[in-house]
Amino acid sequence: MNDVTDNNNNDQRPRSPGVLKIMQSILAGAFGVQSDKRRQEDFSHHSPLPYIIAGILFTVAFVGGLIIVVKLVLAGQ
Numbered sequence: 001m002n003d004v005t006d007n008n009n010n011d012q013r014p015r016s017p018g019v020l021k022i023m024q025s026i027l028a029g030a031f032g033v034q035s036d037k038r039r040q041e042d043f044s045h046h047s048p049l050p051y052i053i054a055g056i057l058f059t060v061a062f063v064g065g066l067i068i069v070v071k072l073v074l075a076g077q
Helices: 002-012 019-031 036-044 049-075
Strands: none
Touching: 019 036, 019 049
């Protein structure tokens, strides 16, 4: 009887978002085109931790990319 109850509880637990959905939300937020509806959807059913981690990684990669581009441009002068 516990097995049936456990299976019903697992069906009610929200699934974690996929990597593609997290990346799409991070990029849309970074460019300022994230809709309020999508933002609320992202954070209403899921833990914000994957979005925070992805946002930090995106920011580090973005700043690193800018540093590399500036160094390449300045080296060419």
